[in-house]
Amino acid sequence: MSGIYIHIPFCKQACHYCDFHFSTSMKKKDEMVLALAKEIGLRKDEFQDEVVETIYFGGGTPSILQIADIRFLIDEVYRNYKVIENPEITIEANPDDLTEERIIELSLEWQSPNRAKLNNRINRLSIGIQSFFEDDLKMMNRAHNVDEAKKCLEIATKYFDNISIDLIYGMPNMSNEKWLQNIETALSFNVPHISSYALTVEPKTALHSYIKKGIIPQLDDDKAQKHFHLLVEKLEENGFIHYELSNFGKENYFSKNNSSYWLGKKYIGIGPSAHSYDGISRSWNVSNNSIYLKSILENQLPSESETLSKTDRYNEYVMTGLRTIWGISLERIENEFGKIYFDYLNQQAEKYIEDHLLFVDDNILRTTKSGKFLSDGIASDLFLLNLE
Incomplete structure (x- = not known):
């Protein structure tokens, strides 16, 4: 099996382009963490003979949680499943959450009650940089600024070997030169993995509304395609392997979690809106925090499923x-x-x-x-x- 994906459905604020499931209210955070832990246990019968290779915290914004919450959920995985030695354990993070103190916390090992030896620490950071320009970050309504982006990378590279950053291209008013500057800045931090996506307009997002009203210009597909080719050329020149449409990694630094999805391995999705796949059927949890919490409290999996033909x-x-x-x-x-x-x-x-x-x-x-x-x-x- 590939592994376990844990969806943390909270964010400080809504990015204008995002259509993922999350809430900006943290009132039910503690209840949610307990429910996620409970779902980890409820799903073990479906995958009891499988071995977990990766644990991935996505969202939302997983770095919004306390380190104790994250460790508690990792311990629950170990308590309920067989886990390989030295699994890839990834947490998505935003730069404004990554102070030096927090980065050190994330990098440390800790004593697990479920194993005789020290637990495997979180060993991979996926940081949502998106751009190294203030006007881009404001247009996207990101919670961080450029200084926070650069500072967190300076610190994170001291404590983590395996770091991925996200960058977005094809934005209005982004010239080819500006996009190349973004890539050059990313390369200056010597991160071994970069995920890069074209800005897309999803229905019911603020970006969709602003473009419709003419507040933000229409996106240009030709510009996005040019940015993509510049990205591929520049990263391959610098030793990156373009192993998936939106993902570039140095040798031995491909995302094991995401590669498993693309290779058709089984996986478990924990949390509201998360998907699971057992090789034959796919299931998905309800995208509603309140309904999710109520169902888990009643020992019911809040999910629907389909058998794939x-x-x-x-x-x-x-x-x-x-x-x-x-x-x-x-x-x-x-x-x-x-x-x-x-x-x-x-x-x-x-x-x-x-x-x-x-x-x-x-x-x-x-x-x-x-x-x-x-x-x-x-x-x-x-x-x-x-x-x-």
Whole structure:
């Protein structure tokens, strides 16, 4: 199994582009931590024979919790599941939460009541920088400023070897030169992993409203594509491997947690809005803190589920395969899904191969450099309607 994702549904304030589930009220924080711990126990029967390889705190803003809360939840994982030695334990954090005192707290080992020896410490930080320019941070309504972003990286690199930062490109009024400055600043801190995403407009977000009202200019897809290619070129020049559409890592620094999702491993999602996958079906928790807390208090999992058909699994493999360096194994398509799927994939891929957006090497279908930015759109054209 890949691991356990724990969703912390709290933030100090709402970023204008974000459509993830969270609350800006911390009133029920203590109740939520206890409920998350309880759900960890409630789900163990579903995955009792599996071994946990990664623990990932996402959100929301996990760094908003006290260190005691985080350690308590990690201990609950160890109490209920088999965990490999030295798992990857990641916490997402915002720069304004990462004082030197807090970073030291996060980096320390502690005595676990569930094991004879010291617990594995949190060993990976994922920091939401987004930009090193004040105007960008204000436009996105981020809680931190540029000084906090730079200061937290200066300190974090003293205590953590495995650090990832997030950057956003394709923003209004962001020139190519400004985007390159963002990349250069990120590289100056020698972090071994960078996740970078195009700014997207999600329904019901403040960004969607501001663009609709003309307060913020419309996003420019051509600009975003240019930024993407500049990013790929610059990071590859500096020893990063572009292993997934939005992720770049030095050798041995790929995200084990996220790589497991893309490789189709099983995982458990804990907390409101979190998803789980057992290899056959997917389930998802309710995106409502109050309903979630009430259900867990009653020993009920507040989730719905669906069983994935063969076509669903084919489509998901096509999507994740094209986004990664591992590509789509044509042999696996034929053996696991059958001749209809194999023939359809080859037929649909032919035009993209002719246009030099896809290529086949050693029976693996992958995107070319020109096709990487377009991989999601290409994948959707390779999808098959549900035959079942």
